[in-house]
Structure formats: C-alpha cells, structure tokens
Amino acid sequence: MHNATLTELSRRLHAKEVSSVEVAGYFLERIRAASTQLNAFITVDEEKTLAQARVADARIAQGGAHRLAGIPIAHKDLFCAKGWRTTCGSKILENFVAPYDAHVIERFNAAGAVILGKTNMDEFAMGSSNENSYFGPVKNPWDTRAVPGGSSGGSAAAVASRIAPAATGTDTGGSIRQPASFTGVSGLRPTYGRVSRYGMVAFASSLDQAGALAKSAEDLAMMLDVMAGFDARDSTCMERPKDDYVGGLARGVKGLRIGVPREYFSKDLARDVGEPILAAIDAYRRQGAAVVEVSLPNQHLSVPAYYVLAPAEASSNLARYDGVRYGHRAAEYGDLLDMYCKTRAQGFGAEAKRRILIGTYVLSHGYYDAYYLKAQQIRRLIARDFSEAFKACDVIMGPAAPCVAYDIGAKITDCVQMYLDDLYTIPINLAGLPGMSIPCGFGDRARPVGLQIVGNYWSEALMLSVAHAYQQATDWHTRMPAAFA
Amino acid sequence: MNWEVVIGLETHAQLTTASKIFSGASTRFGASPNTQVSAIDLAMPGTLPVLNKGAVERAIRFGLAVGGTIAPLSAFERKNYFYPDLPKGYQISQYVQPVVTGGGLAIVVGDKDGFVPLTRAHLEEDAGKLLHDAVAGRSGVDLNRAGTPLLEIVTEPAMRSAAEAVAYAKALHSLVRWIGICDGNMQEGSFRCDANVSVRRRGDPLGTRCEIKNLNSFRFLEKAIEFEVRRQVELIGDGGRVVQETRLFDPDRGETRPMRSKEDAQDYRYFPDPDLLPVAIAPQWIEEVRRSMPALPEALRRDFLGYGMSPYDAALLTESREKAEFFRASLAATKISQPVSLAHWVNGEMSALLNERNLDFAASPVAPRDFARLHDRVQDSTLSSKAAKEVLHAMTAGEGDPDAIIERKGLRQISDSGALEEAVREALAANPKLVEDYRAGKEKAFNALVGQVMKATKGKGNPQEVSRILRERLAS
Numbered sequence: 001m002h003n004a005t006l007t008e009l010s011r012r013l014h015a016k017e018v019s020s021v022e023v024a025g026y027f028l029e030r031i032r033a034a035s036t037q038l039n040a041f042i043t044v045d046e047e048k049t050l051a052q053a054r055v056a057d058a059r060i061a062q063g064g065a066h067r068l069a070g071i072p073i074a075h076k077d078l079f080c081a082k083g084w085r086t087t088c089g090s091k092i093l094e095n096f097v098a099p100y101d102a103h104v105i106e107r108f109n110a111a112g113a114v115i116l117g118k119t120n121m122d123e124f125a126m127g128s129s130n131e132n133s134y135f136g137p138v139k140n141p142w143d144t145r146a147v148p149g150g151s152s153g154g155s156a157a158a159v160a161s162r163i164a165p166a167a168t169g170t171d172t173g174g175s176i177r178q179p180a181s182f183t184g185v186s187g188l189r190p191t192y193g194r195v196s197r198y199g200m201v202a203f204a205s206s207l208d209q210a211g212a213l214a215k216s217a218e219d220l221a222m223m224l225d226v227m228a229g230f231d232a233r234d235s236t237c238m239e240r241p242k243d244d245y246v247g248g249l250a251r252g253v254k255g256l257r258i259g260v261p262r263e264y265f266s267k268d269l270a271r272d273v274g275e276p277i278l279a280a281i282d283a284y285r286r287q288g289a290a291v292v293e294v295s296l297p298n299q300h301l302s303v304p305a306y307y308v309l310a311p312a313e314a315s316s317n318l319a320r321y322d323g324v325r326y327g328h329r330a331a332e333y334g335d336l337l338d339m340y341c342k343t344r345a346q347g348f349g350a351e352a353k354r355r356i357l358i359g360t361y362v363l364s365h366g367y368y369d370a371y372y373l374k375a376q377q378i379r380r381l382i383a384r385d386f387s388e389a390f391k392a393c394d395v396i397m398g399p400a401a402p403c404v405a406y407d408i409g410a411k412i413t414d415c416v417q418m419y420l421d422d423l424y425t426i427p428i429n430l431a432g433l434p435g436m437s438i439p440c441g442f443g444d445r446a447r448p449v450g451l452q453i454v455g456n457y458w459s460e461a462l463m464l465s466v467a468h469a470y471q472q473a474t475d476w477h478t479r480m481p482a483a484f485a
Numbered sequence: 486m487n488w489e490v491v492i493g494l495e496t497h498a499q500l501t502t503a504s505k506i507f508s509g510a511s512t513r514f515g516a517s518p519n520t521q522v523s524a525i526d527l528a529m530p531g532t533l534p535v536l537n538k539g540a541v542e543r544a545i546r547f548g549l550a551v552g553g554t555i556a557p558l559s560a561f562e563r564k565n566y567f568y569p570d571l572p573k574g575y576q577i578s579q580y581v582q583p584v585v586t587g588g589g590l591a592i593v594v595g596d597k598d599g600f601v602p603l604t605r606a607h608l609e610e611d612a613g614k615l616l617h618d619a620v621a622g623r624s625g626v627d628l629n630r631a632g633t634p635l636l637e638i639v640t641e642p643a644m645r646s647a648a649e650a651v652a653y654a655k656a657l658h659s660l661v662r663w664i665g666i667c668d669g670n671m672q673e674g675s676f677r678c679d680a681n682v683s684v685r686r687r688g689d690p691l692g693t694r695c696e697i698k699n700l701n702s703f704r705f706l707e708k709a710i711e712f713e714v715r716r717q718v719e720l721i722g723d724g725g726r727v728v729q730e731t732r733l734f735d736p737d738r739g740e741t742r743p744m745r746s747k748e749d750a751q752d753y754r755y756f757p758d759p760d761l762l763p764v765a766i767a768p769q770w771i772e773e774v775r776r777s778m779p780a781l782p783e784a785l786r787r788d789f790l791g792y793g794m795s796p797y798d799a800a801l802l803t804e805s806r807e808k809a810e811f812f813r814a815s816l817a818a819t820k821i822s823q824p825v826s827l828a829h830w831v832n833g834e835m836s837a838l839l840n841e842r843n844l845d846f847a848a849s850p851v852a853p854r855d856f857a858r859l860h861d862r863v864q865d866s867t868l869s870s871k872a873a874k875e876v877l878h879a880m881t882a883g884e885g886d887p888d889a890i891i892e893r894k895g896l897r898q899i900s901d902s903g904a905l906e907e908a909v910r911e912a913l914a915a916n917p918k919l920v921e922d923y924r925a926g927k928e929k930a931f932n933a934l935v936g937q938v939m940k941a942t943k944g945k946g947n948p949q950e951v952s953r954i955l956r957e958r959l960a961s
Contacts, residue, residue: 080531093530100524102531199531206759234533235761313759316563319574320528324626340567363565363754372756 001026002162003480006071006219009165013060013070020053020060020070024114027072030163031117034484037144040157040164042077042135043085044117052114059112068226069112074164076155077118078125078201079210081105084115088201089123089133089151092321092328092347102199103231104168104210111226116164120154123349124318125175125203127151128421131412132351139408140183141481142447146405149179155213156183161484166214166223170200172207173306174400174425177437180213181400181450184439186467186477187213188220191457192432193238195224196231202317204310205236207429216477217438217467221245224460243461249468254288256466259393261296268423270403276441276449277399280470284397287469294389294396298381302427305382307419308362308375309430314352315359321347354415383431386454395466396454399424400437404447424452434460438467439476487687490714491694492650492680493642496657497635498667499611499675500543506610506634507534507577514673518616518627526632528572533760536561540634541764543666544584544608545774547636550664550781551603553588555771560763561608565754569626570613578637580755583607584764590660591783592652593800601653604639611635636666642681642691647710651703654678656782658703663782663806677701682713684721692717693727697734697741709734713741785809792824801832807846808836811853818857821864830860834874838881851880859887866947872896900947902954905938908946909954912937923959931955 001023004012012018028046035041049072056070075081078088080098082105087093101109108115122132130138130153138153140146141161148157152169156179159167169176171189180187189211200210212223228242260281265274285291323329323343330342348356362371389396402421411418428435434457437450451470455463471477505512508525525532548555559582563575585606592599613631617624638657644650658676661667669676678701683694697713700706712734717727732741782803789799789812803809812831816824835856839849859876862868868876868891879890891897899905912934913920919937922930938951 078531080529086530088530096530098531099529197531198533201530202760204759233535235535236759312756316565316575316754316756319565319567320530320572322567322569322574324569325527325572326529336569360754363756365752365754368754368756 002030003215003478004165005216006068006166006214006222009071010067014065014067016060020056020072020114021050023070024049024053024072024116027116027164031158034161034163037483038139038141038157038161038163039136040120040138040154040161041074041117042087042089042120042133042154045084048083049114049116056112056114066111068108068222070114071165072114072116073108074116074119074155074158074167075105076121076152076167076169078121078170079105079168080199080201081115081118084118086118086201087135088125089121089135090348090352091134092344093201094134094328096327098199100199103196103233104227105199107226107229113226119152119158119164119167122151122153122175123352124201124314125151125170125172125208126314126351126355128174128178128418129406129408129411130154130179131408132349134349137408140405140447141484142184142405143445145407146447147182147408149182149401149405151175151179152187152213153179156180156185156187159183159185159213159215160481162480163484166212166219168210168223168227169213170203170208170210171425171429171435172203172209173310173429174422176211176213177400177425177435177450177452178422180437181439181452182405182448184448184450184476184479185213186216186220186436186438186471187211188224188436188460188464189428189434190224190228190460191434192429193236194242194434194458194460195227196229196234196237198231198233198237204313205317206313207306207310209429216471217436217464218246218249218471220436221249221464221468224464228460240458245461245464248461249465251465252287253284253466253469256284256289256395257393258284258289258291259294259389259396260291261294261299261389261396261398263296263299264398264424268402269399270443272443273399273401273403273449276443277397277451280440280451281397283470283473287473292393294392296382296385296389296427298378298385299423299427301378302382302430303420303423305375305378306422306426306430307358308371309379311355311359312363312372313359315356315363318348318352318356323347351415379430382427386427386431386433390456394456395459395463398452400450400452401425404443404445404449428454433457434463436463436467438470439479440470440474441476488684488718489687490645490647491642491683491685491691492644492647492710494640494644494650494653495679495681496638496654497611497677498638498661500540500634500636500666501668502537502539502543502634504537505632506537506540506608508632510632512633514670514675516629518619518625518629521629522631526572526628528574534577534758536761536764537634540608541584541766542774543634544606544636545766545771546664546666546778547606547638547661548585548588549771549775549778550660551585551588551590551606553585553603553606555766556582556584556586557767558582558763558765559584561758561761562755563758566751568612569624570615570628570631572613572628572631576610576612577758577761578609579607582763584766590653590656591786592649592656593796594646594648594652596796598796599649599652601643601649602641604641606636606638609635609637642683642694647707647714650680650710651707654703654706659782659804664778671701674701678706680706680710680713682710682717683727684714684717693729695727695729695741696731698731698744700734705734705736708736708739709741712739716741779806782806782809785813789824789828792828794825794828798825798828798832802828805846811835811846811849811856814853815857815860818854819864820861823860823864826864827860830856834877838877842881850883851877855880855886862887862891866900866949867891867897869898869944869948871944872898895945897945898947899942899945900950902950905942905946905950905954908938908941909951909958912941913958920959931959
C-alpha cells in the first residue's frame with residue numbers, strides 16, 4: 001500500500017477495497033516504526049487522524065466524494081490546523097494550538113482528506129538541512145547519516161520513506177525543491193500567489209509559497225488541484241482560475257523548448273550531480289524536445305539579494321512572538337524589556353536569531369538604501385533575466401542543488417556555505433516563478449539527485465506535464481530507500 | 486524681544502468604518518476588553534491583513550474636501566517597534582506614499598481669515614491600550630482598539646499662535662464630521678492632536694521643536710501650546726537651549742513634561758508591507774466619491790457671506806453640517822427672505838435652546854419648516870422678538886406649530902392702527918407732564934410714553950407702529 005500512488009489509493013478507497021481508517025492506521029503504524037530513525041514528524045495525533053478518517057469513510061459511503069477523500073496527507077508544521085499544535089519547528093511556538101485552519105488545510109478538509117500529522121522542519125522554515133529544528137534534525141531515509149534538506153525536510157523524508165502518501169511544504173528559497181532533490185521525491189513550488197498563504201506561519205511574506213511533495217508529478221497534480229484557488233484573506237493571492245493539472249498531464253513534450261542556462265553548469269556544480277542532470281535533459285531530447293541555451297546573467301546576485309530581503313521580512317514577521325499573547329514566555333523576568341529579551345532569547349534558535357539580527361540591521365536607518373533597496377533592484381533584474389529567457393524557451397532545466405545530500409553536521413558551522421548552496425533555487429523565489437524538482441538519478445554514495453524544472457508564471461500545468469512525460473519514460477521516481485521497503 | 490511662535494499639528498482622526506482597517510472585527514467603542522478582536526488583530530501566526538476599502542474611500546473624501554492630491558498609487562509600510570499594545574510588533578502605516586498630499590484648510594481667527602496648508606494625510610491602524618491595575622498589581626492589554634482605522638492629518642508648520650492652532654483644530658474637527666469620516670468624539674479619543682511647537686526670534690531660521698502628545702480637547706491644546714511657548718521663550722531667554730523631545734501635557738497642573746528625548750528615538754525600520762498590495766486609486770473611483778460629497782463648509786460660508794451676514798455669523802453657521810443644513814432648509818422655507826436676521830436666530834436663540842437640551846441640529850425638535858414660519862411671523866410683524874422667543878420655547882417643548890401657539894397664547898402683536906391710535910390718545914391724555922417734557926426736548930419722555938402705550942396694550946403693541954403714531958401725534 002505504501003507505494004501506491006494517490007490515484008491508486010483513491011481508486012481503492014472509492015471501490016471500498018480499503019477504508020480510510022485502514023489506510024490512516026497503516027501509515028500511522030509506519031510513522032511509529034520509523035520515528036526514531038527519521039524524526040520526520042513533530043506531532044502525530046492518532047485519535048484526531050482516525051476520527052477524521054471515519055468521517056471520510058462516511059462521505060465515501062454516501063458516494064460522490066472528492067478523489068482525495070480518505071487519503072491521509074502530512075502537513076508541514078507551519079500550516080495552522082484547528083486543534084493541532086503548530087510549532088513551526090520552534091520552541092517559541094512549542095505549545096501553540098492553532099484556533100483556526102489555514103486555507104490549505106481548509107481545502108484538504110473540504111476534499112475529505114485526512115490530516116496524518118505535522119512534519120518536522122527548520123525553525124520558521126529557515127534552513128536547508130533541517131538541522132535548525134527545535135525538535136531535532138530529520139534524517140534522510142536514503143542514508144540516515146545524511147540531512148534530508150530543508151526546510152521542508154520532514155515532509156520530504158516522510159514521502160521518500162513512504163510513511164506518508166504525500167505532504168505539503170513551503171518554499172521560500174528552495175525549501176520544497178532542495179529537500180525533494182535530496183530525498184528523491186517530486187516537489188512543486190507553485191507561482192507566488194497561486195496558493196493562499198492564509199494560516200501559513202510567515203517567514204518572508206514576499207517569497208513564501210505553499211506547495212507539495214509527492215511520489216510523482218501525477219500525485220503533485222492532484223495535490224495542487226486541491227490547494228490552488230483564490231482566497232480573499234490573502235491580498236497577494238491572485239484571482240485567477242486554476243488549470244486542469246490532472247487532465248493536462250499527458251500532453252507530451254514534442255516540440256517543447258527546454259532552456260538550459262549557461263551559468264548553471266559552472267565550477268559550483270558537483271560532477272556527480274551534473275551528469276544525471278545532463279542525462280535527464282538528453283532523455284527529453286530523445287522524446288522530441290528541443291534544447292536551447294539561455295542566459296541568466298544576474299543569477300550570481302540572487303543569493304546575496306535573498307539573504308537581505310528574506311531576513312528583513314523575517315525580522316518583522318517574527319516580532320509578534322513576544323511572549324505577550326501566546327507562545328513561550330520566560331518563566332522569570334524583571335521589567336517589560338527583560339521579559340521580551342528573555343522570552344526571545346530562550347524561544348528562538350541560533351539561525352532564527354541570526355536572521356532576525358541581519359534583517360534588523362539591513363532595515364536600519366542609514367543602511368536601508370544600501371541593502372534593502374539595492375536588493376529589491378537586484379530582484380527586478382533577476383525577474384527580467386527570466387522573462388528574457390522565456391522568450392526563447394518554455395521551461396528551464398538544471399539542478400535543484402549543487403550537490404547531493406551531505407552528512408548531518410557537515411555544514412552547520414558554515415552558514416555562508418549553506419546559503420551559497422541555494423543558488424539554483426533562490427532566483428525562482430525572487431522572481432515569483434514556479435519550480436519543481438523531480439528525481440533523475442543518484443550521485444556520490446547513492447544519494448538522490450533532483451532535476452529542477454522552472455516554468456513561466458502560472459505554467460504549473462505545463463510543468464507537471466513535462467515532469468510526467470519524464471516519469472512515464474523513466475523509473476527514478478519509483479525508487480525508494482531499501483530500509484523502508 | 487520679538488518672538489515668533491511656529492506650530493504644526495498632527496491629528497489622528499478615527500474613521501467611521503464599521504469594521505477595522507485590516508480585519509472584520511467591529512470598531513464599536515466601549516465594549517468590554519478584548520471582545521472585538523479577531524485572530525488578525527491578535528496577530529496569530531499565519532494571519533494576514535486585508536485592506537478595508539471603506540477606510541480608503543474616507544481618505545479620498547478627506548483629500549477632496551481639503552483640495553489635496555489623491556495618490557493614484559499609495560503603499561502601506563510597516564513601522565516596527567515592540568510594545569504590548571502592538572500585537573504584530575509593527576504598525577501598518579503609510580510612510581513614503583500617503584493617500585493624500587497637500588491641500589489645506591481655511592480658518593477664521595477673530596475676524597481674520599487664514600489658511601493652514603497640509604503636508605499629508607495617511608492611513609494607519611491604531612494600537613490597543615494597556616489597562617493598569619484592572620487586575621491588582623498587574624497590567625493588562627485591551628486589543629479592542631487595535632486595528633481601528635485612523636487618518637493622520639499633518640499640517641505644515643504654518644500656525645503662529647495657540648489661537649490659530651485651536652481655530653485650525655476646530656475647523657478640522659468640523660470638517661471631518663461634516664464629510665462623515667470621523668465622529669469627532671474627543672472624549673472617546675476619536676479625534677486627538679499632537680502639537681509641534683517651536684519659537685524663534687523674528688527673521689531667524691526655525692527653532693528646535695518639541696512635540697506635545699495626545700491633546701484631546703481644544704482647551705488642553707490651547708493651554709499646552711501657551712505653556713510650551715512660555716517655557717521655550719524663558720529657556721532661551723535664560724541662555725538655555727530647547728532640546729528636541731516628546732512632551733506630555735498634564736491638564737491638572739497645566740504644564741507639559743518631558744516624555745522621551747530624541748536620543749531615545751526609535752529606529753522604526755519602515756519598509757513596504759509585503760502582505761499588502763499597493764493601493765491603486767483610479768480616477769473613476771475619485772469621481773464617484775466626489776459625486777457623493779456634500780456641499781463643503783467653506784463653499785457654504787462664502788455663500789452665506791454673499792447674503793450680507795457677518796463673517797462671525799457665517800463661520801458659526803458652518804460650524805457643523807447639521808446647523809448649516811438647518812439654516813439652508815429654513816431659509817428655503819421662509820416666505821419673507823431675510824437671511825441675515827434668520828442667521829441671527831439660528832446662531833442665537835435656536836442654538837441656545839438646543840444647547841440647553843444637549844441636542845445638536847440633527848436632533849432639533851423644531852423642524853426647519855416651522856422655524857421658517859416663526860421667522861416669517863417676526864418679519865411680517867405678527868410677533869415681537871420677545872414674543873417670538875416665547876413661541877420658540879414652546880415649539881422646542883413640543884407644543885405644536887407656531888401659529889397655533891401664537892393663537893393659544895394670544896401673542897399676536899397689535900399692529901392695527903385704529904386700536905393703537907386709541908391707546909396713544911389715552912396715553913397722551915393721561916400724561917400731560919410727559920408730553921410737556923418731550924416738547925421741551927427730553928427724549929426720555931418719549932420712551933416713557935411708548936412704555937405707557939405698551940402697558941395699555943399688555944405688551945402686544947407693535948413697538949415700531951406705536952412710535953410712529955406717537956411721533957405723528959406729538960408733532961401735530
């Protein structure tokens with residue numbers, strides 16, 4: 001059952017070959033069995049999950065239920081779900097129980113899907129290795145010595161190890177695509193504004209976007225179909241009809257123009273990653289796609305610009321965690337200032353603190369123009385690079401990360417190196433574009449490699465069909481770590 | 486020493502929207518603490534602001550009323566600081582691109598007309614408030630007010646006296662109520678002023694200013710400025726220097742006291758709020774708002790001056806939209822059009838009667854149509870002014886329409902010359918001494934004779950008519 005696609009699970013549930021309670025119970029058991037090895041979940045609540053599964057079974061019995069009805073889905077622990085603890089991987093929200101549902105949760109609930117649990121993540125989605133979680137690091141199912149990537153590391157590990165059929169994630173600088181790449185699963189970050197951010201704990205508002213991680217492009221299409229849609233509660237959510245993601249999967253890639261940026265294959269890219277990527281692009285060529293060289297000349301500016309803008313927004317977004325209304329408050333303090341200082345010093349981890357400090361600094365009087373404003377200008381240049389490139393191609397392909405998953409602890413002391421590793425994913429966030437990562441082979445130590453597919457604005461349907469075509473011709477996406485088979 | 490005072494005002498006007506500027510929670514005043522607070526106002530994780538268009542519409546209305554420029558694109562920014570009454574750790578405000586720039590307000594100080602130019606007017610959200618010792622020994626936070634829409638209206642440093650500042654504040658107070666964007670309730674904090682005050686020797690560049698916070702009555706505004714001017718002049722006179730700081734006015738002691746100095750000034754780290762899109766205001770929207778605007782006080786004031794009334798009366802009439810409308814409706818209903826006299830009656834007796842009852846013109850128990858008829862009865866000499874006041878009292882007390890009251894109380898003035906001539910004849914016959922005195926040149930004697938006639942007619946004689954007949958008789 002754990003290798004079944006969402007389509008297959010849905011068929012079995014609707015044919016009443018299996019009940020939602022059975023499916024949920026099956027995955028809950030797998031989560032329990034893997035919990036010490038992976039640490040992929042922060043919160044599992046069997047009672048709540050099974051109660052929801054029973055309701056789903058009743059809906060299926062009535063007939064006419066949504067195709068995701070009864071299917072358990074894991075949610076990154078920054079989507080507020082009523083009655084569920086929502087920690088965002090932080091001590092400061094360790095005991096925060098959300099009084100309302102995020103838009104994304106509402107949509108899954110409305111479809112009759114079941115909440116399987118809340119997945120581990122880097123604190124406030126800040127990190128690329130999942131080592132920044134207050135609840136401990138997540139392990140990579142392919143090799144538990146390795147990181148799963150981040151910040152949606154728990155979701156990625158859960159899908160890779162088949163302890164969850166599919167999961168939600170968020171991607172602010174690569175937090176879906178990079179862990180998808182590191183764990184050999186398919187991940188989609190939609191266009192900024194495609195999915196409502198309402199109820200999603202904010203890291204950097206102008207970059208955050210909810211998406212999904214799953215075993216295939218086909219499953220991602222089913223996930224996006226539920227998540228996408230206008231929501232008036234998020235002013236940055238676009239009032240724009242969603243496309244037929246599932247129905248459009250089989251369109252093929254004949255005549256597709258694939259842009260390959262000449263800047264992508266530099267010395268920064270490890271050979272063991274570059275080779276599978278080039279092989280994948282070759283496979284597309286064999287299926288009738290044309291490969292054209294494009295250029296993204298300002299790509300090298302994206303990491304510095306991102307590490308100004310994202311911390312700037314984060315420093316302000318995280319100000320609300322002050323110990324006054326909810327969340328952690330220091331047990332002992334003197335005056336008000338002391339309460340703030342102790343609460344935040346105890347509540348935030350090192351990376352969150354680092355980014356709050358950077359963000360506060362770049363927004364300060366006298367520095368704003370040199371940092372924040374300059375970074376916004378660079379952001380426009382990067383978006384322009386892409387719009388130029390998309391005149392010559394339909395999608396852009398390349399690596400999602402410059403290397404395969406590294407060992408836990410290997411980079412945690414060198415945060416700048418870790419930031420620099422985001423060079424392939426960050427430009428997409430700065431431009432607000434949609435991006436995917438799909439498994440396309442293995443590199444050193446048999447750790448997975450992901451192919452990044454970047455589309456033009458609102459072209460998720462095309463991107464999903466492009467990924468689907470590859471997955472029809474190859475079987476990388478069906479590989480799973482032997483330890484969890 | 487020849488000192489010049491320089492004053493600029495910043496006014497926070499709470500807008501009349503039913504819900505908050507970025508959430509659906511109610512803005513009603515006086516609810517028990519924390520009962521009008523949504524997840525958004527509480528800054529729950531993951532919540533997002535959604536702009537209330539009604540607040541923007543009111544800002545546009547204000548911009549049009551003061552002849553300012555409405556920005557086709559304006560933006561919201563975050564003003565970052567920590568305080569328990571500020572749930573998000575930042576206030577959403579406007580910094581670089583406010584909705585309104587420029588424009589100004591006409592003011593009248595004494596009999597002199599003036600004009601106060603505005604710098605800008607921008608939208609922002611209010612904070613909550615701290616309740617000290619509501620629970621003994623502890624401070625609480627009430628977030629009912631958090632997220633209430635405010636329009637902050639900033640003047641140029643253009644006022645030169647406390648009197649001018651008060652005249653401006655009153656004109657602004659009247660205007661925001663006039664155009665319906667603010668209820669103007671100063672006790673409830675719907676309209677509060679901060680004053681920036683500095684002094685300089687005439688001809689010198691601007692002096693260092695102090696900001697006096699939260700002046701919630703016109704009297705406090707005046708007192709605070711006067712105190713502050715005195716303080717600064719004395720300080721400089723003694724060889725000292727004014728330090729830029731924020732001061733609080735203590736109404737009990739009538740003085741301002743330092744609150745925080747510029748050295749403690751926070752760095753608010755303004756930046757565009759990424760949760761909100763820039764606000765696009767299309768010309769069609771502005772036109773729509775323009776069409777819905779009432780006639781403005783300044784235009785009416787000029788109309789009224791055109792009727793020949795004094796600037797004082799015209800200014801008084803345009804103090805509130807209700808009063809001006811009462812006047813206009815009454816004027817339209819009179820058969821004998823005497824706007825100057827009508828203005829006196831509205832500003833005088835009618836205002837006084839309403840004041841006694843704590844009513845405004847909107848709630849007047851006397852309809853403009855009846856008021857107009859009463860005024861006509863004065864003009865056509867049916868009533869003396871004194872009798873008219875009595876009738877108006879009765880009307881205010883709900884005793885019916887003026888004609889019925891006049892008949893019931895028998896207040897009709899005697900203007901019939903037959904009856905009056907008879908009374909005059911009798912008075913002259915009965916008071917030969919007075920007649921003699923008058924003829925000897927004593928004008929006082931004439932007034933005494935008028936008094937005798939009025940007494941004989943029980944006060945109902947038309948005094949003009951009585952005088953006329955008396956003079957005729959005495960001349961013959």
